[in-house]
Amino acid sequence: MLDRPLRFLFAALAAAFAATGLLFLCFPDGTIATLNAAGRPFGLPPAPPSALRFWLSLAVAYMVLVTLLAATIARDPRGRAHLMPILAAGKATSSLTCLAYFVGSSPALVYLANALVDGSLALLVLAAWGFVWATGDAARARDAELLRAVLEALVPRGGAFPTGAADTDLDAAVARYFAAVDPRLGALGLRLMLRAVEYGAVVFERTRPFSKLSPEARERALAAWEGSRLGPRRQLLASLKLVALLHFYERPDVWAAIGYDDGHLRRKLLAGPNAAAHAARLGARSS
Amino acid sequence: MTPTLDGAAARGDTHELADVVVVGSGAGGAVVAHELAGRGKDVVLVEEGAWRTGKDFTGDPRAMIDLLYRNRGLTGAFGRPTIPIPLGRCVGGTTTINSGTCYRAPDYVLDAWATEHGVDGVREPELRPYFERVEAELNVQPVPDETYGRNSRLFERGAAALGWAGARIPRNARGCLGTGVCAIGCPQDAKQAMHVSYVPRALERGARLVTRCRVEQVLCSNGRAIGVVGRFLDARDRPTGHELRVLARHVVVACGALLTPALLEQSAVPDPSGLRGRNLHIHPATRVAALFDEEVRGWEEVPQAYNVHQFTREGIFIQGQFVPPALEAPVLPGVGTEHKARMAAYPRLGSFGALISDESAGRVRAGRGRFPRVTYQLGAADARKLGRAIGLTAEIFFAAGAREVYSGVHSRPVLRSVAEARALQSASLPAADFEMMAFHPQGTARMGRDGKTAVTDSAGRVHGTPGLWVGDASLFPTSCKVNPQITIMALATRLAEHLAADV
Numbered sequence: 001m002l003d004r005p006l007r008f009l010f011a012a013l014a015a016a017f018a019a020t021g022l023l024f025l026c027f028p029d030g031t032i033a034t035l036n037a038a039g040r041p042f043g044l045p046p047a048p049p050s051a052l053r054f055w056l057s058l059a060v061a062y063m064v065l066v067t068l069l070a071a072t073i074a075r076d077p078r079g080r081a082h083l084m085p086i087l088a089a090g091k092a093t094s095s096l097t098c099l100a101y102f103v104g105s106s107p108a109l110v111y112l113a114n115a116l117v118d119g120s121l122a123l124l125v126l127a128a129w130g131f132v133w134a135t136g137d138a139a140r141a142r143d144a145e146l147l148r149a150v151l152e153a154l155v156p157r158g159g160a161f162p163t164g165a166a167d168t169d170l171d172a173a174v175a176r177y178f179a180a181v182d183p184r185l186g187a188l189g190l191r192l193m194l195r196a197v198e199y200g201a202v203v204f205e206r207t208r209p210f211s212k213l214s215p216e217a218r219e220r221a222l223a224a225w226e227g228s229r230l231g232p233r234r235q236l237l238a239s240l241k242l243v244a245l246l247h248f249y250e251r252p253d254v255w256a257a258i259g260y261d262d263g264h265l266r267r268k269l270l271a272g273p274n275a276a277a278h279a280a281r282l283g284a285r286s287s
Numbered sequence: 288m289t290p291t292l293d294g295a296a297a298r299g300d301t302h303e304l305a306d307v308v309v310v311g312s313g314a315g316g317a318v319v320a321h322e323l324a325g326r327g328k329d330v331v332l333v334e335e336g337a338w339r340t341g342k343d344f345t346g347d348p349r350a351m352i353d354l355l356y357r358n359r360g361l362t363g364a365f366g367r368p369t370i371p372i373p374l375g376r377c378v379g380g381t382t383t384i385n386s387g388t389c390y391r392a393p394d395y396v397l398d399a400w401a402t403e404h405g406v407d408g409v410r411e412p413e414l415r416p417y418f419e420r421v422e423a424e425l426n427v428q429p430v431p432d433e434t435y436g437r438n439s440r441l442f443e444r445g446a447a448a449l450g451w452a453g454a455r456i457p458r459n460a461r462g463c464l465g466t467g468v469c470a471i472g473c474p475q476d477a478k479q480a481m482h483v484s485y486v487p488r489a490l491e492r493g494a495r496l497v498t499r500c501r502v503e504q505v506l507c508s509n510g511r512a513i514g515v516v517g518r519f520l521d522a523r524d525r526p527t528g529h530e531l532r533v534l535a536r537h538v539v540v541a542c543g544a545l546l547t548p549a550l551l552e553q554s555a556v557p558d559p560s561g562l563r564g565r566n567l568h569i570h571p572a573t574r575v576a577a578l579f580d581e582e583v584r585g586w587e588e589v590p591q592a593y594n595v596h597q598f599t600r601e602g603i604f605i606q607g608q609f610v611p612p613a614l615e616a617p618v619l620p621g622v623g624t625e626h627k628a629r630m631a632a633y634p635r636l637g638s639f640g641a642l643i644s645d646e647s648a649g650r651v652r653a654g655r656g657r658f659p660r661v662t663y664q665l666g667a668a669d670a671r672k673l674g675r676a677i678g679l680t681a682e683i684f685f686a687a688g689a690r691e692v693y694s695g696v697h698s699r700p701v702l703r704s705v706a707e708a709r710a711l712q713s714a715s716l717p718a719a720d721f722e723m724m725a726f727h728p729q730g731t732a733r734m735g736r737d738g739k740t741a742v743t744d745s746a747g748r749v750h751g752t753p754g755l756w757v758g759d760a761s762l763f764p765t766s767c768k769v770n771p772q773i774t775i776m777a778l779a780t781r782l783a784e785h786l787a788a789d790v
Contacts, residue, residue: 159624160631181359219623226622227697231368231719234697238617238722245616249630250349259634260612264587265346268466272475277342 003077006128010074013121014067021063028056032110039109047108066090077132084129088122095119134188143187146194147171149211153218154244161257165248173247193236200225200233290490291338294499294519294527301519301531303495305331306790308515308535310502310550313380314775315759315782316541317481317489318421322783324492328790331533332489333497333517336377338482344472348613351471355384357658362545364569364649364663368719372569372661372728374543378498379482381543382772385726386469386591387458387478388606389427390769391418391777393599404764405735407745408781417777424488425459425479427773434465436588438609438637441579443593445687451597456606458589459484467586468611485776500531501657505538505554505755512538512556512755537786539747541758541779544728548651548742548761549659551732551749559751563742566733567649568766569725571665571673572642573696574608574618575680577689579635585609591640595683602768603676605683608640618722620693620700629693637684641676642726644766645669651731663725665718673721678712695722727771732761746785747778758782 023031036046069087073080095118102111133139148171157164165171178186201210201221210221225237248254255261269278292301307323309316312334320332336355344351352360357376364370375381394411401410408414421427430439435455446453459479469478476483490496502517514534518526540547548564586609595605612633619629649663665673674696681692685705692702694711697720702708734757735741738750747762749755758779760771767774 154622155627156623160628181361219625222622223625226620227700234719235368237622241622242617245626246349246613248613249616250347250611250613255612258612258630259632260586262346264584265466265468268464269346269474272341272464272466272477273462274341274474274476278345278474281345 006077006132007074009124009128010070010077013125014070014074017063017067017070021060021067024056024063025060028053035110035113036108039112042109044107044109044112047110048106062090062094077128078136081129081132081136084125084132088125088129091118091122091125095122134191139191143191143194144171144175146198146211147174147190149218150194150197150222150240151244153215153222154241155248156215156219161254163254163257165244168248168251170244170248174243177243177247193240196236197222197225197240204228204233290494291496291498293337294497294529294531295337295521297519297527297529297531300529301497303331303531303533305329305495305533305535307331307537307539307786308333308533309539309541309758310515311335311380311541311543311546311759312378312481312486312496313375313541313543313759314382314481314772315779316539317379317382317485318776318779319539319541319758319783319786320494321485321489321492322780323787324489324494326783326787327493328787330489330494331497331535332486332494333500333502333515333531333533334378334380335501335520336375336380336498338378338486338496338498339383339472340482341472341474341476344468344474346466346468346471346474346611348471348611351468355472362658364567364661364725366649366662366664366718368721368723370569370571370663370665370723370725372545372725374545374728377482378486378496379480382480383472383482384470385480385770385772386606386608387460387473387480387589388591388594388770389422389425389457389459389773390594392767392769392771392774395600396765396768400764404733405737405740405745406764407736409745409778414777414781417780418773420780421773421776422457425484425776426461427457427459429455429457430589430592434463434589435592436465436585437583438585438588438590438639439593439607441583441637441687442595442607442639442683445683445685446595446597448686449683451595451683453593453595453597453605456592456594458591463589465588467588467590467609469590470610497531501526502542502550503553505540505550505556506532506534507554507556507752507755510557510751511753512749514538536790537754537756539756539758539782539786543759544731544761544763545651545659545661547757547759548731549653551755551757552653556749556755557751558742559738560740560742562733562740564651564731565648566730566764567651567661567663567728568645568730568763569649569663570642570644570727570766571669571721571723571725572608572640573673573677573694573721573723574610574638574640575677575684575695576615576619576693577637577681577684577687578629578632578691578693579637579687579689581688582634583637584634585636585638586611595679598676598679599768602644602646602672602766603679604642604644604769605676605680606640606642606770607638609638618693618695637687637689639680639684641673641680643669643672643676644768648730665723667715667718670718670721671715673723674714674716675712677721678708678710678714681708681711696720697722727760727767729760729763729766729771732757733764734762735764747782748785756782756786
């Protein structure tokens, strides 16, 4: 899905990086002079001149590296998505150091321009990485594992009654629900919530990731989400709990265990003016 | 056009002429359509949802929420916290999925509307004939013994022990069997929601009904409303590509206080007061459950049958609110084995709702999607009031013999004594501490004679746009302090009288 635009994006980046590298190599002073001239109408001082070419050789080496990275990713964005954060790290470093020089050394346009351009590119590459992650098969399989872990902690086997989430198809029902709420964003929302629970255990409870905990520790971790003083954290757990328990406790095989029966509802359905319609439906369901 | 047109079945664009087109078939729109049709006016009533009846209502919570609630029940207001506000989306609107409670707005509220907000003709003696007319149409009666069950009786016992005033709730029902699932559609059609009362009677009187049609614009010409345009929706809620266009001498917008101002805004209707969409009031509520030693079996009765009105003047009302296990489980505190133990005691649970009428106000704006952008921040005074309401509810439960109370307050989810209940009554807790829903949105197109301080005049005419009316709870200048449906219907009856005179 949308792999062609991704390939095109990274190929375009590779071409742009190569062109910029060549430009710096062939016309180092001309490029800086052009940017200095552009900054002059805004009152920005020129970048300090430098006759030393050592930094230029490092810059060209950096441009070669990011060009090759982008070109490599462009051939298989999904298979080589692990290179995207490396590329983003290079661009972010370039952006942040220039920003620091702009603020702390000299407010030259060349620093500002590089901070903005490379910062934007770092965000763009990270967004592509997030997109690949959000739509990838590996993450989907991981979602299923995490969802089962969370549901089995919400409704474990044993305790007041034997049936737990593991005895049902609750995981499939919950996944279907999220997908039905919003076909495009539902699964992604669930994924983000599950990842928050997984790594929230590390961040908030200072334990291992949720899926690595014992069943008892998982229950404690979810209880900590529910009792958290952070509203968004409580609301996230409340959302998962709402959907999970809505589906779990609508199961007739659970009702007997909690002392509920739908005998009253059935009797009333079959006693009123719409009895024939309800009888037909209930008959069809039981057969 | 046949008397009823299902938008999903429409095979092309449809153009209609009428005296009046009414948008929304809930407590306001259905009554306006019925009253105008009864006066011989040619009325087209347009509803976004489908026409379902008791034959379709199975009592299965999730399936019925999907069938009857807007956005699968996932509608609400953004704030800290975000507050769910469930709405109906079907013929009958929210009356199809409410609990059938019928209270008139109290006299002191109506007096305040008249004196403080400049609304003419709404004092109790003036509105009384309209209330009586509506109540007669809907057979409003207190809950009878046969369907008054243990959850309500226990709570009544607790309130009586404390000396606090309460009474059985008057409801709009005919032949109620106490099936216990009012809020997910009455399978017997006993609850006299609009889809079994005013709407069919309006059709008998000659009105036409269009279902599954989302009105997206009020048409105006030379500053006057002249009709509406809507899109037909298929059975899966997607636009069919065909549209409805109704040209009419008057347009009544009655989509409820969240959707009405958004429709007016997206139609670029002038807003001379600048108040459209502002002044959103809701009734924030928390469901409070209690564990008894004895069996309650609260699902075998009318779920909302008893009301404590001791505290109504201070904006607190406490009403029965028992729900099926799938809806109760998510709000009981705890996870894992602790939560399972609580659910295993489900037959011994009692459950009541603590509701408040708010002083805070939110805002509705037309959103980019199909649902408006609703923002609301519960203020500190209202948070205190809600804490007090929950504490009072808990105290009544303890007086009735409860062992522990599940409060819906995050910082103190389980109350085990009267002392803890009383402490909650005076606690200052942040709004985000409450497990909250809200009902009864109102106030977003407030009425009043002065066009500078009100969106509509006292009858519901939109100031500055002749031919355009608002006919729902948007009209209320303040919170009506009780369940609003009867007040909406009374005002809609009165609106129809004025409108008929204008046609």
